[in-house]
Amino acid sequence: MQLLDLIKNKHRTISVVGMAKNSGKTVTLNELIDEAMDNNLRLGITSIGRDGEKQDIVTFTEKPLIYINQGTIIATAEELFKACEANLEILEITDYNTSLGRVVIARGVSPGYVQIAGPCTNKDIKTVTDKMLSHGADIAIVDGALDRLSSASPSITEATILATGAVISRDMNKVIEKTAHQVNLFNIDEVHDEELKTIAREALKDKKIAIIDDEYGVKVINIKTALGCGKEIARELRKNSRYVIISGSLVTKTLKDIVTSNKLFRNVTFIIKDATKIFVDYRDWMYFERIGVKLKVMEKINILAVTINPYSPLGYYFSPQEFLDKMKKILNPLPVLDIMMNEVY
Template structure:
């Protein structure tokens, strides 16, 4: 099911979980299994760590990542020792992590693996390029809510979002939170090429900047927007048109801007992509009603959603009801329950 969303369309995708135990590893294993049956060579890596037997924080058991012979993986020296799959080392890199350098290898015999990838997006992009050169037709990046940078469109062509009962005992709240994530991933993009070029430079240089109607740029001397909302608000002028924030956008920053100036209604706040926004759905709706406008430099191509109706803490949802409620709110995106192999879509898989 999931492979049909990807093959012949994308070379690099990310699977991003809304939280721990949201079913992301189940989705990853489902995709690995489909690729094996279709004889499509794949590569697997992660921003962060995944595939361990127990979550190192919650100590809850987790599904293992099971890979087949021929799969190319990028992981660390220490984590490669913990899996049961036999790995042939193809390339050793200089990319350091707390668990050793990143190593790229090929699976020689089927088994479980633990993966931990590079620490930066630039390193991840290079790792992906190497994996493609070594024969991976599709590279899959594993991610999570607290490391959603794996969905950044600068390195991932498309994204699959995993959500599940673990978010809340209230099914409606899970649906609301998932719908909010979908909306963030699909925020409107800046289209004017001249403006995009200016903003790309701001993002690359990690500069918070105000751009006026004549495309003049005013750089703010702030290392981050977090805690700087009042300073930013005080710098917004009548002719300001865009506020460029290269890092994270959080609730307090927007609230301080609103408190400081009424001019916020006449500007677009621009972030790199929807993974940079850390505002819950109720506050986001409230800000929109007040006139806050948020756009992105890079929209994210969300091609599918997987749902997990089971929580590791002991409760669950009815799988069909959960799937139907999710699809009632989220249109035109295929939604799949990999565990039950259920699927509801408004577009062909």
């Protein structure tokens, strides 16, 4: 079984996101490039950060290079376009600016190494991804940036692959725990009530915080963000309150302020756009679940697989087989892949 088996004929846009730097994201991307070549599929590739450089500009550690095949389409910044070793044909110069210049969409005339850095905003990434498809890509891949899972959002890509590894912690069990937590967030239930979805979409579109009662009455709270405003939200909860629509991010402090300020939180379900907006660690999440906090998303993230990297650039590593076996057991039935071992479960 290959990673591409989970994608081809099912999804046209996917993201590869890492739990942290050096978690194996670029190795995963290179595996997809190799598999696409074997299957005569043309990829489009861009990044929400920067990838393909020989040395990480933050940690100064060596990084895997990105080697594309002839016909591969990339979207990258002008300065990195000039640094690409592959011969490239410019298809379009977009109006999207980055710190490295405008984003250029190009096709590989010959195989070679490339560096990629696409637009900085989700909206622009989505547009550039669509452009690569219109220029002939069979599948478009968005390479995620450090600690930014936003490219996994269903509004950007149809599905995602999560890369994780030993770099997260010297304790294998902690790596597995944090990875499983992220997967669980991706799998939070969607809202299915159509009337509620209509109300929630409007609130999210207008970037509002709103409370919905048991008869679908709407009360908009006069605050611009939930950050730092948990107590204000709690003060507006009533016995007939059933849902709290939160635009933007949901963080630990907001939830803690709500649950410690008003016991009526147990009557409501918090609704956010998707799991990329949740910033609550595993321990706090378990606490919130235990006391009865309920959460749903408007759009569930479609996670296809998890790839693992048992080696850390800090010099320590896990037993590859033990790491794979334990991760497989915890995440079952989600496929888990150690690309260097070339095994998938």
